[in-house]
Amino acid sequence: MSTMTAPRPAARTNVAPLPVSTLAAKYWMAITGLLLVAFVLVHMAGNLLVYRGQDALNGYAKFLKGMGPMLWIARGGLLLVFLVHIGLAFRLSRRNRQARPIGYQVERTLRASLPSKYMLLTGLVILAFVIFHLAHYTLGIVHQVPVKDPQTGGEVMRDMLSLHDQQGRHDVYGMVILAFRQPVISLSYILAQLLLALHLYHGASSMFQSLGLNHSRYNALIQKVGAAVAVIVGVGNVSMPLTIMLGLVGQGYQPL
Amino acid sequence: MAGATKLMNLTLHVWRQKGPSDPGRMVEYKATNVSPDMSLLEMLDVVNDELTEKGEEPIAFEFDCREGICGTCGLVINGRPHGPNKAATTCQVYMRDFTDGDHLYIEPWRAAGFPVLKDCVVDRAAFDRIIQAGGFVSVNTGNAVDGNAIPIPKHQANLAMDAAACIGCGACVAACKxxxxxxxxxxxxxxxxxxxxxxxERTERVRQMVYQMDAEGFGACTNQAECEAACPKEISIDFIAKMNREFMRSCTLSQKSRGDSGGTG
Incomplete structure (x- = not known):
């Protein structure tokens, strides 16, 4: 007895095919999304050391820099994950738009959550933010910071990356404090983090469904995971620019 | 209560399209002296009678059983596939679900996979081809087997029945963003x-059906559950998660390569 012998007629639509099936594309979105959520949480945990002071944060930064080749493997892996997530997101959203070439006169949403409707938009803002964030803290090319000149005693503007603490370590703490004292920088970070939280609200629970991890006993819990991740990341990441901008943290800091 | 019902007057905005290549447009019609006890489709029948009498082309829409079981009817009414009622098809929408003076926007299912044939009638042959690709069980013909010959646990039978309640109307496609x-x-x-x-045939079935679904030009799932909300048979998106598992399992177990649709004999 033969199985599955039905002919497969050619498709008639102009919808662009994906590199993989729509289901596999969603698996990859979920897997890369999970890895990115893990990165965001670890990154936030490291950053929160700013509340434990200059020594803690600069020590952590030195530890990361000291990982040598491991650091570059991690960076390369992260970049790859980012590219797959973003690349597939573009392909999927293009396909999804093509799948409905003519829309409805009356557009109505029955159940979809607000964040779920704006994943591409929030994702694009996050991408723009990541590029800005790298230019800001990793490359140090966004702005300079005022530092006291040892010779004249007056203030001179210096590159952020040139800051060092008393032990001669790269002064990440100083970079964070000096940058977030500027309201424009702080507010742009706060806005980006709120949009990231919205993105995670949908993404961090939706990934379970895409991977088929769905069970009536756990579905309510899975829905809460997305909300919890969004709140944790939102509160944690917004708190830093906010408290520093308001002078609640690092008020007494002076760069060397 | 006979004679006590107040008749309604409504304004209809209906999608009119002469054929597949016509760009189509919304056209306004007045539906006057409508009984609230009419079904929406009966109201359209009356409007069509009036159009025919005036020598105009009646509005094309699909229906068959008008009992909510066949899956033939399907209109998007004010942005909702199958209209305002929960767990109901278009033919189960009654005029009492609306208010006198309401504007009704009536549109066809919108999808690249469901091209409009005429007015509010779409071609759903894509669903037939998906079924042909694997939505069947291969059995030898012969005497009918005893219905109770294969024991099936009750909860399994219930779950299978929940999924089998699908009437293939396409409201899930129409509702999905x-x-x-x-x-x-x-x-x-x-x-x-x-x-x-x-x-x-579990392993091959899911592969063949998913590949056919993709070939027909339908979009991908973004887990927004719009389909579940619109489904007249209240099919749960838990089954989408199950399909995700089935497909993943198939990707690792299948002996066949992609595109090979021939039988192994």
Whole structure:
């Protein structure tokens, strides 16, 4: 007895095919999304050391820099994950738009959550933010910071990356404090983090469904995971620019 | 209560399209002296009678049983596939569900996979081709077997029946922001995979049906559950998760390469 012998007629639509099936594309979105959520949480945990002071944060930064080749493997892996997530997101959203070439006169949403409707938009803002964030803290090319000149005693503007603490370590703490004292920088970070939280609200629970991890006993819990991740990341990441901008943290800091 | 019902007057905005290549447009009609006890389709029948009398082309829409079981009817009414009622098809919408003076926007299913044939009638042959690709059980013909010959646990039978309740109307596609057919395909994949008769071809079935679904140009799932909200048979998106598992399992177990649709004999 033969199985599955039905002919497969050619498709008639102009919808662009994906590199993989729509289901596999969603698996990859979920897997890369999970890895990115893990990165965001670890990154936030490291950053929160700013509340434990200059020594803690600069020590952590030195530890990361000291990982040598491991650091570059991690960076390369992260970049790859980012590219797959973003690349597939573009392909999927293009396909999804093509799948409905003519829309409805009356557009109505029955159940979809607000964040779920704006994943591409929030994702694009996050991408723009990541590029800005790298230019800001990793490359140090966004702005300079005022530092006291040892010779004249007056203030001179210096590159952020040139800051060092008393032990001669790269002064990440100083970079964070000096940058977030500027309201424009702080507010742009706060806005980006709120949009990231919205993105995670949908993404961090939706990934379970895409991977088929769905069970009536756990579905309510899975829905809460997305909300919890969004709140944790939102509160944690917004708190830093906010408290520093308001002078609640690092008020007494002076760069060397 | 006879004679006590107040007749209604409504304004209809209906999608009119002469044929597949016509760009189409919304056209306004007045529906006057409508009984609230009429069904929406009966109201359209009356409007069509008036159009025919005036020598105009009546509005084309699909229906068959008008009992909510066949899956033929399907209109998007004020942005909702199958109209305002929960767990009901278009033919189960009654004029009492609306208020006198209401404007009704009546549109066809919108999807690249469901091209409009005329007015509010779309071609849903894509669903037939998805079924042909794997939505069946291969059995030798002969005497009918005893219905109770294969024992099936009650909860399994219930779950299979929940999925099998799908009438293939396409409201899931119409409701989905991405015009995705996942709920339909998931219902068919799950219904057969849950039963011993369908278990044999389980691995190939999900692959063939998913590839056909993709070839038909439907969108991908973004887990927004719009389909579940619109489904007249209340099929759960839990079945989409099950299809995701089935497809993942198939990707690792299948002996066949992609595109090979021939039988192994």
């Amino acid at each position: 991405n015009a995705s057919a996942m709920l339909f395909v998931a219902a068919k994949v799950s219904h057969l995979a849950l039963l011993p008769q369908g278990e044999v």
